[in-house]
Amino acid sequence: MKTDAVRGHLDGLLLAVLEPGPLHGYAVITAVQDRSGGVLELRTGTIYPALNRLERLGLLHSKWESVGERRRRCYELTDAGQRMLAGERTAWQEFTTAIGSVLNPDTAPAATRPAT
Amino acid sequence: MSADGNAAGKPAPADPIESHVAALDATLHGPVRLKARMMAEVREGLTDATAARTAGGMPSEHAAREAVREFGTAKELAPGFQRELTVAQTRHTARAVALTAPFLIICWLLIWTSDHGPGWQQPGAARLLTLPLAVVAVAAAGAAAAALLGLAALAATGTLARRLPTPRRLPAAVAWSGTAVGIAMALATLTLGVTSALTADWPLLACAGALTAASHGVVATSARTCRRCARLPAR
Numbered sequence: 001m002k003t004d005a006v007r008g009h010l011d012g013l014l015l016a017v018l019e020p021g022p023l024h025g026y027a028v029i030t031a032v033q034d035r036s037g038g039v040l041e042l043r044t045g046t047i048y049p050a051l052n053r054l055e056r057l058g059l060l061h062s063k064w065e066s067v068g069e070r071r072r073r074c075y076e077l078t079d080a081g082q083r084m085l086a087g088e089r090t091a092w093q094e095f096t097t098a099i100g101s102v103l104n105p106d107t108a109p110a111a112t113r114p115a116t
Numbered sequence: 117m118s119a120d121g122n123a124a125g126k127p128a129p130a131d132p133i134e135s136h137v138a139a140l141d142a143t144l145h146g147p148v149r150l151k152a153r154m155m156a157e158v159r160e161g162l163t164d165a166t167a168a169r170t171a172g173g174m175p176s177e178h179a180a181r182e183a184v185r186e187f188g189t190a191k192e193l194a195p196g197f198q199r200e201l202t203v204a205q206t207r208h209t210a211r212a213v214a215l216t217a218p219f220l221i222i223c224w225l226l227i228w229t230s231d232h233g234p235g236w237q238q239p240g241a242a243r244l245l246t247l248p249l250a251v252v253a254v255a256a257a258g259a260a261a262a263a264l265l266g267l268a269a270l271a272a273t274g275t276l277a278r279r280l281p282t283p284r285r286l287p288a289a290v291a292w293s294g295t296a297v298g299i300a301m302a303l304a305t306l307t308l309g310v311t312s313a314l315t316a317d318w319p320l321l322a323c324a325g326a327l328t329a330a331s332h333g334v335v336a337t338s339a340r341t342c343r344r345c346a347r348l349p350a351r
């Protein structure tokens with residue numbers, strides 16, 4: 001999937017991979033790639049300003065942590081981030097259901113079909 | 117062997133990671149601390165990406181070049197980083213204006229109350245104060261308006277931005293209102309300096325003038341950086 005298509009969903013992707021626990025920037029990148037089976041293409045450099053923005057909005061909290069001789073900035077979800085992730089999941093479910101109903105009308109749930 | 121070359125006199129190949137960080141760093145402007153933090157994170161991320169490749173058997177220099185290629189070019193990434201730096205600088209300027217604008221209002225109150233104090237009973241003293249009062253009153257009113265804009269900007273770029281898009285022209289608006297407040301503070305400093313030289317209450321007014329001058333330094337510097345950030349492309 002191309003970078004432009006992924007960009008609109010980047011916030012939700014980042015929040016989702018941080019749900020199990022804190023990660024540093026490169027671990028966030030590999031988590032997105034691993035979970036998507038390598039299908040999602042994104043410039044890895046776009047992750048860092050996105051993480052910074054989510055922190056500014058109070059959805060993430062970050063701090064420097066030492067790992068051996070290296071220092072890495074680790075991010076974790078805040079309570080507001082958890083709520084935002086739940087909202088993103090609901091919105092995505094509704095979106096994919098609606099699009100699926102149009103693209104595959106035969107498999108659409110009966111409740112969504114208009115009465116004739 | 118020279119510090120920057122090998123025995124054959126050829127320049128040593130630049131470290132791809134450091135070259136990339138330097139190229140990105142050179143295109144960005146904004147708060148020094150945040151920019152340094154961002155560049156440190158980029159360096160760490162590229163180092164991690166290189167280490168992951170070398171662990172898979174790739175030669176280190178090739179691994180570093182691959183990590184940089186996957187990261188994206190400075191031209192591709194700069195607007196995203198600059199957007200965050202511009203918002204951070206906007207918030208810095210807005211905060212500076214909101215915190216220092218009350219000084220101007222206090223200065224106006226100082227001159228106003230000095231007018232009615234025991235040191236101001238001589239004939240003509242009230243007339244002498246009319247101009248400084250007017251100058252500082254106009255400056256204080258402008259600063260109060262800018263402070264309100266600053267508070268609105270802090271809200272619009274903070275948690276409110278979870279639901280509402282941040283206006284694209286907000287950084288420029290805050291930058292120019294900060295510039296106006298900086299000019300108002302310079303005028304107020306001058307006015308307080310002149311007034312203190314003419315009054316018996318000079319220590320208080322001189323102290324207020326010094327504080328206003330310091331506020332001018334903070335606000336004008338932040339507004340200048342904010343104007344520069346607001347002119348740069350951001351996404």
